[in-house]
Amino acid sequence: MTALNEPAIVFESVTKSYKKKEETVTALDCVSFTVDKGALVAIVGPSGSGKTTILNLTAALDFPTQGSVTVAGVGISKLAKEDLQKFRNETVGVIFQQFFLIDHLTVFENVMIPLIPRSMPSAEKSKRILGAIAQVGLESKSGRLPSELSGGEVQRAAIARGIVGDPSVLLADEPTGNLDVKRGLEIMDILAMESKEKGKTVLVATHDLRVLDKADGIIYLEDGRIAKIEGNRVKGNGR
């Protein structure tokens, strides 16, 4: 059982700048916040406000220019290459905004990807893959290609890939973005279940107000800064 109020994600004075030609773009400007273990937190803000950058930093797919990011007790900037791969594979599960699945792999093969580096018997891998696929309700479509699925099914398959490795932190970038109300709510129910029933910390970047109903906390971003924070399971330096 996870201890409540223990931080799963800690951003301390994080600044992230990119060089674009000769211009420096600041995607995040001295952002600090903590998210409790097991909380479902939404990051809300207009396009370009830094939502995806926060997810990328949390997933250790990118690194802060200044400040520190700690996820599940691990400082991502200090990780060696092998530890970084292990962290990405075991600690976080990422559900992408686009390019959800690899086109030429079936649902089963796509969901299998996070388990490739794991040393476990193939029967155990198959059991976990089928379990994750069943959890998102795609049992009958595990042999299908992404091109044979609807938008909602593709997203659910992407969630299955995100949860199959049993990560403690789930990151979802606009998971309901292109879906109708019903499909969007189904996706949010799955993510909420991961948080409420399995104690996983879920960080969702979204424009979708429907997501907010399920969230334990909301971080509002504006121009790379935290404008406001709501909820008692997330704390930070909102203006």
Place this chain on the structure above:
Amino acid sequence: MAGRRRPLRAVSVVFAGFVTLIVLAQLSVHFFADAIPKHLVSENEAVLASIQRTSTELAFVSGALGLVFAGAVLIITRPRVAADIDIYRATGLPALSAYARVVRSDSVRPLEWVVLATALTALVDAHFGLDALLPVGLAVAFAALMLAWLAFLTYVSFSHAAFEGGGGRSG
């Protein structure tokens, strides 16, 4: 049932087309030379040599164009292949493992085409007593180009400071 979309398959079609051009160039001079009556060959050695030279040049140009076009198709398919590699990276696969998976799962067809086209060309060349070095060389160059390109994309993804698996957007 939808087919499996493999972005690199287009490369193999381009490659096969140019291998065919090379073989046709080689065969054309062979049949042309055969068509000239034997008693005229000695009187037309200079003409025959010129035809053979032109044919060889055509074969080389076909080979070079084949590589250029295959390279262009590789560049065009880059976003899709790079996105796949990004997914492997984001799910914690080591770079070598990601590379191996891209080579195996995505470009296995083009590499099979290379082997098949090269084998057929070599057989045709051997049957007609022609020089198989050029098409075989092209096949090896093509395979090397594709493997090097995939290695480059893998390197870029794994050494990239910013992740673009979300479509390159930073919301």
